[in-house]
Amino acid sequence: MEEVLKIIGKYPKEEASLIQILQDINRKYNWLPKEALEIVSKEIKVPLARVYGVASFYKALSLKERGKNIIKVCTGTACHIKGAPQLIDEIERKKDIKPGETSKDKNFTLETVNCVGACAMAPVLILNERYYGFTKPSDIEKILEEEK
Amino acid sequence: MKKLKSLKELSDLRKKLEKEYNNKKEIFVCCGTGCRANNSLKIAEDFEKILKENKKEIPVIRYLKKTGCHGFCEKGPLVIIMPEEIFYCKVKEKDVQEIYEKTILKNEVVKRLLYKEPKEKKEIEKYKEIPFYKNQFRIAMRNIGKLDPFSIEDSISKGAYLGLEKALKMKPEEIIEEIKKSGLRGRGGAGFLTWRKWEAARKEKSDIKYIICNGDEGDPGAFKDRSIMEGDPHSVIEGMIIASLAVGANEGYIYVRDEYPLAVETLKKAIEECRKLGILGENILGKGHTFDIKISRGGGAFVCGESSALIRSVMGKVGEPRAKYIHATEKGLYDRPTVLNNVETLADVGAIILNGGEWFASFGTEKSKGTKCFSLVGKVKNTGLIELPMGTTLRKIIYDIGGGIVKDKKFKAVQTGGPSGGCVPEALLDLPVDYEKLTEAGSMMGSGGMIVMDERTCMVDVARYFLKFLLEESCGKCTPCREGLRQLMAIYEKIVKGEGKEEDLDKIKKLSSAMKVASLCDLGRSAPNPVLSTLKYFEEEYIAHIKDKFCPAGVCSDLVIYEILETCNGCGACRRICPVSAIEGKQKELHKIIEEKCISCGSCYDVCPINVIIYKKKELRNG
Numbered sequence: 001m002e003e004v005l006k007i008i009g010k011y012p013k014e015e016a017s018l019i020q021i022l023q024d025i026n027r028k029y030n031w032l033p034k035e036a037l038e039i040v041s042k043e044i045k046v047p048l049a050r051v052y053g054v055a056s057f058y059k060a061l062s063l064k065e066r067g068k069n070i071i072k073v074c075t076g077t078a079c080h081i082k083g084a085p086q087l088i089d090e091i092e093r094k095k096d097i098k099p100g101e102t103s104k105d106k107n108f109t110l111e112t113v114n115c116v117g118a119c120a121m122a123p124v125l126i127l128n129e130r131y132y133g134f135t136k137p138s139d140i141e142k143i144l145e146e147e148k
Numbered sequence: 149m150k151k152l153k154s155l156k157e158l159s160d161l162r163k164k165l166e167k168e169y170n171n172k173k174e175i176f177v178c179c180g181t182g183c184r185a186n187n188s189l190k191i192a193e194d195f196e197k198i199l200k201e202n203k204k205e206i207p208v209i210r211y212l213k214k215t216g217c218h219g220f221c222e223k224g225p226l227v228i229i230m231p232e233e234i235f236y237c238k239v240k241e242k243d244v245q246e247i248y249e250k251t252i253l254k255n256e257v258v259k260r261l262l263y264k265e266p267k268e269k270k271e272i273e274k275y276k277e278i279p280f281y282k283n284q285f286r287i288a289m290r291n292i293g294k295l296d297p298f299s300i301e302d303s304i305s306k307g308a309y310l311g312l313e314k315a316l317k318m319k320p321e322e323i324i325e326e327i328k329k330s331g332l333r334g335r336g337g338a339g340f341l342t343w344r345k346w347e348a349a350r351k352e353k354s355d356i357k358y359i360i361c362n363g364d365e366g367d368p369g370a371f372k373d374r375s376i377m378e379g380d381p382h383s384v385i386e387g388m389i390i391a392s393l394a395v396g397a398n399e400g401y402i403y404v405r406d407e408y409p410l411a412v413e414t415l416k417k418a419i420e421e422c423r424k425l426g427i428l429g430e431n432i433l434g435k436g437h438t439f440d441i442k443i444s445r446g447g448g449a450f451v452c453g454e455s456s457a458l459i460r461s462v463m464g465k466v467g468e469p470r471a472k473y474i475h476a477t478e479k480g481l482y483d484r485p486t487v488l489n490n491v492e493t494l495a496d497v498g499a500i501i502l503n504g505g506e507w508f509a510s511f512g513t514e515k516s517k518g519t520k521c522f523s524l525v526g527k528v529k530n531t532g533l534i535e536l537p538m539g540t541t542l543r544k545i546i547y548d549i550g551g552g553i554v555k556d557k558k559f560k561a562v563q564t565g566g567p568s569g570g571c572v573p574e575a576l577l578d579l580p581v582d583y584e585k586l587t588e589a590g591s592m593m594g595s596g597g598m599i600v601m602d603e604r605t606c607m608v609d610v611a612r613y614f615l616k617f618l619l620e621e622s623c624g625k626c627t628p629c630r631e632g633l634r635q636l637m638a639i640y641e642k643i644v645k646g647e648g649k650e651e652d653l654d655k656i657k658k659l660s661s662a663m664k665v666a667s668l669c670d671l672g673r674s675a676p677n678p679v680l681s682t683l684k685y686f687e688e689e690y691i692a693h694i695k696d697k698f699c700p701a702g703v704c705s706d707l708v709i710y711e712i713l714e715t716c717n718g719c720g721a722c723r724r725i726c727p728v729s730a731i732e733g734k735q736k737e738l739h740k741i742i743e744e745k746c747i748s749c750g751s752c753y754d755v756c757p758i759n760v761i762i763y764k765k766k767e768l769r770n771g
Contacts, residue, residue: 014464015463015464015465016462016463016464017464018464018465019444019445019446019447019461019464020444020445022447023406023445023447046464050465053466054447054464054465054466057447057449057466057467057623058406058446058447058448058449058467059447059448059449060406060446060447060448061447061448075368075617076368076369077368077369077526077563077566077597077599077610077613077614078368078369078525078526078531078599079368080368080610080613081526081527081599081601081605081610082526082527083751086727086749086751089727089747089749090727093727093728113407113448114366114368114448114450114617114620114621115366115367115368115369115370115371115407116181116407117181117365117370117371117374117375117407117408118181118182118185118221118371119368119369119370119371119523119525119526119531119597119599120182120221120222120523120525120531120532120533121182121185121186121221121222121224122525122526122531124185129409130185131181131184131185132185133182133185133186136725136751137725137727137749137751138724138725138727
């Protein structure tokens with residue numbers, strides 16, 4: 001958990017830094033382990049309950065361990081009417097995961113995101129940091145093949 | 149980079165940079181999020197390599213710029229050659245060498261990469277002659293696409309901080325007067341007069357005041373703020389400094405959505421460079437004013453776009469709104485006077501101060517002045533980001549700029565204002581778009597998202613989509629919003645399955661009116677808008693779901709069944725696209741859908757080139 005202390009060290013030790021710190025930890029580990037929350041609480045002197053409250057409130061923060069690869073399907077309005085639900089169904093069929101779930105082999109986590117602002121290329125799928133525009137259900141298998 | 153100590157030093161630097169940067173041959177490679185997804189960074193890299201390798205061959209200094217979003221994302225990646233303004237779209241890596249050899253070295257145009265006008269199939273060479281751009285007028289997005297957002301020098305050479313130069317010579321009251329004359333209203337959607345906020349905060353006595361830029365663009369289908377922050381961060385910073393001069397603030401925050409990582413990068417760099425040049429920090433340009441900006445990253449919560457929730461989030465707390473007995477301009481962040489403005493609003497400010505409030509007010513309608521950015525997306529041919537004078541009709545936006553509906557299908561509605569807005573039907577296409585007119589039509593301006601819907605969009609499903617969105621995003625603090633959404637959602641789940649009853653429509657209206665009155669914040673108060681506007685303009689679709697148990701758009705999969713007609717020519721397009729392999733047939737022979745396997749997703753219907761796939765009512769098992 002030394003990494004956690006390193007992350008905390010980058011910010012002023014005050015409540016205003018809480019969200020930024022949790023985001024960095026989330027990025028580092030792909031989720032927020034309990035021990036990390038305890039360290040944050042102690043270091044910046046914010047009660048653990050409040051740290052937990054923030055961690056559970058914001059969608060970008062995860063209290064569940066996530067897979068190695070994060071699939072995000074944009075479910076903004078433009079993506080919705082251009083077929084985002086069909087993409088989610090297809091991923092569900094291929095990997096047996098619903099939004100918010102992680103595959104048994106811990107390889108993939110499926111998440112939905114409320115608009116990434118790339119609406120002109122709807123529907124959009126993001127695998128880790130890479131954006132895929134104009135995605136069709138029949139493209140899913142190939143896209144997921146790339147990250148194994 | 150040397151710190152500038154006076155206004156004169158800034159204008160000297162500008163003159164030097166103008167000479168150095170402008171009127172040179174330049175290659176713009178669009179590196180907005182959209183074009184990046186289509187590999188534009190690699191294209192820029194390849195150009196860079198070629199330019200480096202051929203340094204001797206090139207007679208004049210040529211610049212390569214990785215610019216912000218040009219707006220025409222659908223045609224990306226975009227490459228523009230300046231000063232000739234030659235516009236290339238859908239550029240691939242293999243085209244780079246050819247563009248270099250022909251266009252850069254010999255001034256020849258590569259015809260196949262030009263934009264083709266869809267109606268007459270004519271190629272258009274120049275950027276400004278393309279209908280998508282020709283019909284626009286840009287103020288907030290004045291410099292996006294023309295400059296490298298990671299370079300303050302490039303921005304200064306294109307006019308950044310000219311407005312600030314002027315503002316530094318003005319009194320706070322004069323700045324506010326100019327904004328008042330401009331009639332500028334909040335571009336985040338609510339449309340509150342900007343000068344009123346500034347004036348109220350100016351009058352407060354406090355040792356600390358704050359300026360917050362709201363970059364939490366949460367409306368799905370809107371991305372103007374993202375493009376402004378990514379493409380011209382200095383226009384936002386300039387607006388914030390001018391606001392700080394007007395109200396006497398020394399600290400600022402830019403609150404950026406977590407989903408916009410590139411915007412965070414550009415803003416960080418821009419702020420750093422401003423500090424180095426003495427445009428931010430203590431004693432700005434030697435004029436005695438102190439102001440600095442911090443970036444605060446959001447956590448992916450829609451409600452944080454609401455001002456009181458946003459302020460709590462900046463303080464590191466859970467983003468729950470509070471009742472607004474006291475305005476933020478009185479007691480906002482850390483209980484100090486706080487001005488909260490939208491990204492686009494602030495991007496307008498510099499241009500208004502520079503050109504005068506009257507100039508800005510000469511565009512637009514009686515109560516909505518100036519221009520407005522919209523993201524035009526959905527089932528429209530030219531999707532992308534546009535800026536237009538207020539009062540432009542929906543028809544002009546969708547047909548002249550947007551080029552009409554994809555595959556020339558029938559227009560059904562345009563959704564504006566995100567989850568707080570509504571759907572505007574065909575009968576209102578000649579509606580001039582401004583704050584008042586959209587509200588009258590049961591929708592709202594919101595963040596400027598315009599999602600065009602065609603005959604294949606089910607309005608009941610759209611309403612259900614927004615309910616699901618809001619249900620997830622409601623913070624749960626007040627009961628009408630939390631429970632009202634849950635109950636509405638339950639009714640809609642029944643309707644899309646064909647289990648709805650006629651009295652449900654009454655229940656929807658009653659629940660909605662209670663939420664409108666009793667919710668704590670605007671999220672809950674405006675949540676019924678998508679429901680009520682679809683019910684008002686598209687009641688017959690609701691009736692079809694409830695009475696006929698049929699979805700006229702073919703979207704609600706429990707109510708429709710797909711079938712291939714005998715005139716099928718066996719091209720196999722549907723067979724290849726079917727995600728569950730439910731279509732059988734040999735090439736050039738009649739294809740067939742296997743009913744047990746079919747999930748009624750409609751992929752085949754949309755892909756069929758000769759329209760021989762139809763959908764009809766599915767007979768429900770229980771009658």
